[in-house]
Amino acid sequence: MAGFLSEALPYISQTATLAIAAAAVVFSHKASKEVGQRELTTKMWEKRTDTYTEILRATQDLDPTDRPTPEGFAAKCEDAPPEGVELLARDLDSEEWKEFTARVDSFASDEVRYLFYLWLASLSGWAWLIMKCLIHYERDAVKYNGAIGELQRSYTVTHSVSKELTAQIRAELSFKQRFVRKVSVAAPEGFLGAVVDVEFIRGKQVDLEPLHAGRPVSVGRQGASGTVTGRTKLR
Numbered sequence: 135m136a137g138f139l140s141e142a143l144p145y146i147s148q149t150a151t152l153a154i155a156a157a158a159v160v161f162s163h164k165a166s167k168e169v170g171q172r173e174l175t176t177k178m179w180e181k182r183t184d185t186y187t188e189i190l191r192a193t194q195d196l197d198p199t200d201r202p203t204p205e206g207f208a209a210k211c212e213d214a215p216p217e218g219v220e221l222l223a224r225d226l227d228s229e230e231w232k233e234f235t236a237r238v239d240s241f242a243s244d245e246v247r248y249l250f251y252l253w254l255a256s257l258s259g260w261a262w263l264i265m266k267c268l269i270h271y272e273r274d275a276v277k278y279n280g281a282i283g284e285l286q287r288s289y290t291v292t293h294s295v296s297k298e299l300t301a302q303i304r305a306e307l308s309f310k311q312r313f314v315r316k317v318s319v320a321a322p323e324g325f326l327g328a329v330v331d332v333e334f335i336r337g338k339q340v341d342l343e344p345l346h347a348g349r350p351v352s353v354g355r356q357g358a359s360g361t362v363t364g365r366t367k368l369r
Contacts, residue, residue: 181237184237189250196257198289208271208272218352243306252329259288264353313338315334317339
């Protein structure tokens with residue numbers, strides 16, 4: 135028995151060495167894969183964080199309360215160039231903006247992406263109401279006052295969506311779970327992609343398919359017929 139063990143020992147030792155080497159290779163491969171996954175997760179998180187920062191900056195830059203009143207736009211339209219007066223402070227048709235929204239589509243969570251496009255839709259609603267006010271400005275006081283009332287509501291709506299969007303971003307950056315509250319929206323008839331009223335109610339918003347918001351571009355000068363022409367492109 136002792137002689138058999140003596141003869142078999144080199145083979146046992148060799149087998150054990152091979153087993154240990156194989157285990158080391160497997161462990162090394164697994165560890166390398168885990169490191170790669172962690173690096174990818176870190177890079178994705180960094181891109182998401184940068185995108186969220188850009189979103190918050192956009193909500194500041196495009197705050198409609200920083201834009202002229204209907205009277206201010208009417209005054210600007212009198213001497214407007216052929217391309218009209220820009221409704222918003224940033225060009226939503228620019229390559230820079232398109233690249234930004236592509237990053238939102240790529241890196242934002244479904245919840246943030248939904249609220250971001252809901253916010254854009256509320257901006258389109260505000261733009262639609264600005265044009266509605268301009269149509270009736272100094273022509274029909276009753277309709278103008280009604281449009282002004284709707285416009286004032288749109289400022290509140292845009293602010294409430296912006297607050298919800300900011301709260302969602304802050305929660306995600308703090309690694310806290312948060313769902314979008316159930317949303318009820320109202321849109322102007324015949325104006326695709328805009329919302330003029332948004333209400334967040336109790337419950338969870340299940341459908342997070344983003345709205346295809348109309349992009350407010352510019353408002354033109356008053357024509358001979360007394361109308362105001364506006365340009366809005368759809369996403």
